[in-house]
Amino acid sequence: MSLEIHDISKSFEDNHVLSNINFSVKDGEFVSLLGPSGSGKSTLFSIIGGMSQPSGGSIYLDREKINGKRGSISYMPQSSSLFPWRTILDNVVLGQEIAGKVDKEKALEMIERAGLKGYENSYPRQLSGGMKQRVSFIRSLLSPQSLILLDEPFSALDEFTRTKMQKWLLSIWEEHKRSILFITHNIEEAIFLSDRIIILSNKPATVKKEFIIPFDRPRDVNLLLSEEFLTWKKKIYEEM
Amino acid sequence: MSTMAKKGWRPVLAIILFFILWEVGTRIFDMPSWLLPGPIQIFQEAWTSWSIYTEHLPSTIQLIVLGFLIGSGVGVFVAICLHLMPLLKDLFYPFIIISQNIPVIVLAPLLVIWFGFGMLPKLIVISLVCFFPITIALLDGFRQTDADLKHYIQMAGATKGQTFRKLEWPNALPSLFSGLKISATYSVMGAVISEWLGASKGIGVYMTLASSSYRTDRVFVAIIVIVALSLLFFLLITLIEKRVIKWKPEEGINPYES
Ligand SMILES: Nc1ncnc2c1ncn2[C@@H]1O[C@H](COP(=O)(O)OP(=O)(O)OP(=O)(O)O)[C@@H](O)[C@H]1O
Numbered sequence: 001m002s003l004e005i006h007d008i009s010k011s012f013e014d015n016h017v018l019s020n021i022n023f024s025v026k027d028g029e030f031v032s033l034l035g036p037s038g039s040g041k042s043t044l045f046s047i048i049g050g051m052s053q054p055s056g057g058s059i060y061l062d063r064e065k066i067n068g069k070r071g072s073i074s075y076m077p078q079s080s081s082l083f084p085w086r087t088i089l090d091n092v093v094l095g096q097e098i099a100g101k102v103d104k105e106k107a108l109e110m111i112e113r114a115g116l117k118g119y120e121n122s123y124p125r126q127l128s129g130g131m132k133q134r135v136s137f138i139r140s141l142l143s144p145q146s147l148i149l150l151d152e153p154f155s156a157l158d159e160f161t162r163t164k165m166q167k168w169l170l171s172i173w174e175e176h177k178r179s180i181l182f183i184t185h186n187i188e189e190a191i192f193l194s195d196r197i198i199i200l201s202n203k204p205a206t207v208k209k210e211f212i213i214p215f216d217r218p219r220d221v222n223l224l225l226s227e228e229f230l231t232w233k234k235k236i237y238e239e240m
Numbered sequence: 241m242s243t244m245a246k247k248g249w250r251p252v253l254a255i256i257l258f259f260i261l262w263e264v265g266t267r268i269f270d271m272p273s274w275l276l277p278g279p280i281q282i283f284q285e286a287w288t289s290w291s292i293y294t295e296h297l298p299s300t301i302q303l304i305v306l307g308f309l310i311g312s313g314v315g316v317f318v319a320i321c322l323h324l325m326p327l328l329k330d331l332f333y334p335f336i337i338i339s340q341n342i343p344v345i346v347l348a349p350l351l352v353i354w355f356g357f358g359m360l361p362k363l364i365v366i367s368l369v370c371f372f373p374i375t376i377a378l379l380d381g382f383r384q385t386d387a388d389l390k391h392y393i394q395m396a397g398a399t400k401g402q403t404f405r406k407l408e409w410p411n412a413l414p415s416l417f418s419g420l421k422i423s424a425t426y427s428v429m430g431a432v433i434s435e436w437l438g439a440s441k442g443i444g445v446y447m448t449l450a451s452s453s454y455r456t457d458r459v460f461v462a463i464i465v466i467v468a469l470s471l472l473f474f475l476l477i478t479l480i481e482k483r484v485i486k487w488k489p490e491e492g493i494n495p496y497e498s
C-alpha cells in the first residue's frame with residue numbers, strides 16, 4: 001500500500017481551502033494530520049475518498065490515480081455513524097458487505113477483542129459513546145481496503161475514555177499493521193499514536209512541517225509522562 | 241405497553257359514563273327510536289341481527305384488504321420510482337401534493353359511470369385513497385436520510401442500489417408504517433363509501449338499507465362495525481410494525497437513548 005497526495009488544491013467558489021498539499025503514507029505507517037479547526041482536513045478526506053473532485057492535483061493509491069473514485073479507502077467518520085437498524089455484528093460487516101465478501105467469524109473475533117462480547121446482537125442505541133466508536137473502528141478495520149482514514153474519532157469522548165481508546169487503538173493496530181491516516185486537533189494524541197505527524201497551516205491549508213516521531217513500539221501510557229514526550233509536545237506546539 | 245394497561249381504565253370509564261348518560265337522556269326526553277335509539281337498544285340489535293350483518297362483512301373485508309394491498313403496493317412503487325429518478329420527481333411531485341387535496345371520493349361517481357358497479361371501480365377508489373399517504377410518507381422517509389450515514393456509505397464505495405437497499409429503504413421504514421396506518425383507516429372508509437354508490441353486499445349496503453328504512457339502531461350497529469374494523473386493521477399494522485422495526489426503543493426503558 002502507498003498513498004501519494006500530489007499537489008492537491010481545493011476551492012469552494014471563492015473560498016480557497018486547500019493549497020498544493022503534498023505528502024505520502026507508506027505501507028503499515030500511522031500518519032497524523034494535525035491542523036486548526038476549519039483548515040480543511042475533512043475536505044481533504046472527502047477528496048481522498050472520492051466524494052469530491054480536487055480543484056487541482058492528483059491522488060495515487062498504489063500508483064493508480066483515484067481522483068473521484070469511491071470505495072478505495074476505508075473510513076471512520078467523526079460521528080460513529082452506525083446504522084441504527086443493524087445489530088452490532090451487522091454494522092461491523094457493512095464495509096465487507098458493500099465490497100461483496102462477508103466474514104462473520106472474523107467479525108465476531110474482532111468484537112470480542114474490542115471487549116464487546118455479548119453485544120453482537122444489540123442495537124447501537126444500547127451502547128455508550130466509547131463503545132460505539134470501538135464498533136465504528138472495527139467496521140473500518142474489517143473493511144477490505146488497505147488504507148484507513150480516521151477523522152477525529154475520539155474528539156467527542158471525555159479525557160478518560162479517550163486515553164483508554166487510544167491505548168486500545170494502538171494495541172489493535174500494532175497487531176494488524178494497516179496503514180492509517182489520522183486527523184486530530186490534539187497534539188498529545190498525535191504524538192502518542194503516530195509514526196509521522198503532518199502539520200497543516202491555517203486556511204488555505206498547506207503542509208507546514210513534517211515530524212517523524214521516534215518512540216519505540218509497542219508504546220504505553222507511561223510515555224505520556226516522560227521528559228522526551230514533553231519536549232516533542234513543545235516542539236510541535238511552537239510550530240502551530 | 242404497561243402504562244397503557246395502567247391508564248387504560250380511564251377512557252373505558254369515560255365511554256361507560258357516556259353510554260349511561262346517553263341511555264338516561266333518551267329515556268328522559270322520550271326520544272323516538274328512529275331519531276336516536278339508546279345504546280341498550282343498539283347493542284340488542286347488534287346481538288340479534290348478528291347473522292344479517294355478518295353476511296355483509298366478507299365482501300367488505302375483501303374490498304378493504306384488496307384495495308389496501310393494491311393501493312399500498314402502487315404507493316410504494318411510485319415512491320421508489322420518484323426517489324430513484326429525480327427527474328420524474330421534479331415532474332410529478334407537485335401534482336401528487338395537489339391531488340392530495342382533492343377528495344378522491346368525489347371521483348367515485350365518475351368511476352361508476354366508467355366501470356359500472358362491480359369490484360373494479362371500488363378497488364380503484366380504495367387504492368387511490370391508500371396510495372397518497374404512503375407515497376408521501378415514504379418519500380419523506382427517503383429524504384430524511386441521515387447525511388453522516390450517507391457520507392459514510394458512499395465513502396465505502398456503495399453503489400446507488402446499495403445505498404438505497406442498505407440505507408434509504410430501512411431508514412424510511414418507520415415513515416412507511418405511519419403511512420400504512422393512515423391508509424389502513426382510509427381503506428375502510430373508502431370501502432364503505434364505494435359500497436354506498438351501489439353494491440349488492442357489504443356493510444355500506446347494510447347501512448344504506450338501514451337508513452332508508454329508518455332503522456337508526458342498525459345504522460349505529462353499522463357504525464360500530466366500521467369503527468371496529470378500522471381499529472382492528474390499525475392494530476394489525478401496529479403489530480407488524482413492532483415485528484419489523486425492532487431497533488426502536490420501547491418508550492422509557494433505555495437509558496442510552498439520545
Ligand atoms: N461542501 C462544501 N461547500 C462549501 N464549503 C465547504 C464545503 N465543505 C467544507 N467547506 C469549507 O471548507 C473549509 C474547511 O472545512 P473542513 O470541514 O474541511 O475543516 P476541518 O479542518 O475538517 O475542520 P474541523 O477540524 O473543525 O473538523 C470550511 O471553511 C468550510 O466552510
Ligand SMILES: [Mg+2]
Nearest residue numbers: 041042043151
Ligand atoms: Mg473536520
